[in-house]
Amino acid sequence: MYAIVDIETTGGQPAEDRITEIAIFIHDGDQVVDQFHSLINPGRPIPFFISQLTGITDEMVRDAPKFHEVAKQIVQITEGNVFVAHNVRFDYSFVKKEFADLGFTFQRKTLCTVRLSRKLMPGLPSYSLGKLCKSIDIPLQMRHRAIGDAEATAVLFDRLLKIDEKKVNDSQDEKLLETSSISKEIKTSLLPSNISKDMVDALPLEAGVYYFHDEEGQIIYVGKSKSIRKRIIQHFNIDFKSKKSIEFKNRIADITYVRTGSELVALLFESDEIKKRKPFYNRAQRRSVYHSGIYSYYDQEGYLRLTFQKAKTEVPPLLTMSNQFQAKNFLYNRVAKYNLCQKLCDLYKSTGPCFDYQVHQCKGACVGKESPEEYNLRVIESIDAFKYDYDTFVIIGKGRNAEEKSVVVVDNGRYLGFGYFDESFSASSLEDFKGVIRYYNDNKDTQQIIRGYMRTKHGDKVLVFSQEEDPAF
Template sequence: MYAIIDIETTGSQPTQDRITEIAIFIHDGKEIVDKYSTLINPQRPIPYYISQLTGITDDMVQDAPKFYEVAKEIVQFTEGMVFVAHNVRFDYSFIKKEFADLGFTFQRKTLCTVRLSRSLIPGLPSYSLGKLCKSIDIPLQMRHRAIGDAEATAKLFDKLIKINRPVIDGTHHVADPAEQLKNEIKASLLPPAISKEQVDALPTVPGVYYFYNEAGEVIYVGKSINIKKRIIQHFNIDYKSRKSIEFKNQIADITYELMGNELVALLFESAEIKRMKPHYNRQQRRSVFNTGIFAYEDENGYKRLTFGSINKADDVNMTPIIALSNQFKAKGFLFHKVSKYNLCQKLCDLYKTPGACFDYQVHICKGACIGVETPEEYNARVDAAIESFTYEHNSFVIVGKGRELGEKSIVVVEHGTYLGFGFVDEYFSANSLEDFKSEIQRYNDNKDIQQIIRGHMRGKNKDKVLVFD
């Protein structure tokens, strides 16, 4: 038995918005046998643009039952049923959240008619409910009302399962419809264009994976120590917005690159995101880091921090100890270090004055700016601040697990700058840093990479670190 469900809501985010209408059509595998629908008082105003779309207004739901008043009916109506919907994860996530707020766990097997339609009616230009119904001559009345959309989805479902009757035409035997539906229920959480067989074939080792849309464009890059497990997690979560469902539905293909261990996977993922700038990757997309934090000692023996253009610094033979995207980020970075390590704003080029800095006047700075605090005392805190965003060693190689037996990974840092990574035979012998440098693929250094390497070295791992200071 199947419960074909559609809902209308105050918005697209289950964590914030509420249901305003629900409709359920019961299908016994042969025909529609029952139905249920009701408006629901969401106990909050319905945004104007939502009312424009659905036609449901605050006045219409004012006297409607609240969700907790119809919750028992919904449970009873769907008990033992397969939860069917067009883009099922959206409707299912909303209903699960409504029940969770009542302290009840709502759990049903799910079936997505988008996936089923793609499988049984391939090649259509669109699988949105409106365009799909138009393509296959299903009447769709009261669009964007739960009762209208649920009825159309029920008729679509009825047509789909009748497309898939067992037939022998002399050359082949079409699959049993019950088996087909069982397979689709198992795969209902997958993107419509991704098959269960494709996911089953994914490796369970560290690497970087790519999601593509139907045009062959990479829309997301991710990494994991277990590629298959992480990708399944992507698909199994309850989606929190319509945008996240759109992301899932766009995934048409998956590829991957084996990396051998988490560190190399993190480094390669960061580089690929900066190179490709996939639409759904929001973190680490910035690829230009042209501002540096620099350190030097002044004529009075005080260690000073400053910031400026990395290109300009090349002209005066200064090497940045960290690269950031712009001067605004660099100033914010230094302000944070000044606050955390009680440094002097003036000696970090954040307060321009011939005398004492402002913090000294309010008894925060200890007076390095006017020689009250000794260089030795002040420089110890500068060293601690620098240590918080630099490596313990100047030049080193991290040797980790490779992609297969008999292989090792190597990550090379020279003079505090990340050079890249590569893979070598486990019996590879090197006498100098130059030997390792000849075996790597070069990649750009930046703040994101430095954070990845520092975090890895401070964590618990069994990687070998070869120091060339």
């Protein structure tokens, strides 16, 4: 049995918007045997442009039941049935969210008629409901109303059932029934319409970087994981987040990947790829230019001071930042966390005490009330929090196969890059390791990645180098 569902909403974000209409047609595999339809009072105004699209106005839903008043009927009519919809992620996410708000877990097997149509009726110009119905002569009354769209989807589903049944019968293969298109789609309906289960099953359960491409082949997202396949499956799970997350999944038409072996290398390579390719759906690490830096120096009185200024290539900063605003905010955070002096961190211009001293929050380094020795201990502690534990070191981890190792090189506090070597490799100096790596940019993100990784129970081998002695490998 199948419950063919369509909804109308106040907007496209399940976490924020609400359902205004729901229609359900029950199909027993041969024909429609039951149906349910209701306008729903969303408890909030319907935006004008939504009313223009659907024709549903505030006046129409003012006396309609609220979702909790029809929830029991929805549970009963869909109980034991497969939840079918055209772009099922959208409708299912909204229905699940409405039930979640009531403290009820709504769980049904799902089936997407967009995916099923692409598979059973390939080559059509469009698979949007309106254009698809026009292509195959399905009447569509009351477009963008739940009752009209659900009825058209029920007719479409009936045709798809018959096409699938004919394929099974024509095959004369007794085992095909268990793996018919509809059976497969029920198992994989949460996947984007262009992504098959076979494609996902072929992904490695290994560390690496993966790429989502759109239908034109453009990279729209770059990610990383200790297990590429598991992470990608997580991407395709239903969520309640936003219209953008649903749009993102619908745009995915292909998946490629690069195995790295090492989780750390995956993190570093992903960061570089995002900056280089600037995928539309990656935001956090898209910046690729770091204009500002955090620097330290001792003044004439012996106080260790922090400052922010334009990053200089000849003088490596303690930390790089995208801009002066970000650098300034970072120093404000250091001042608050380590009880530093605003004036000695270049945040308060005055010949007298800083503002914090005047409100009894600074211990007085700015006017000589706190000794350089006491003050500098806190500055050093704040610096150590965003520096590496060692100046020069390499991190040796897993490679892409059993005979290979990965290596990440940091020289004098600067990340140089990563590479691989096999069992025949022998190293006695840092220069030997430099010879096997590919060089990458050092920036705030790579510094944070390496610092964070070093503080986990990673199990990699760390070799520390000094000017006096290079450790043997």
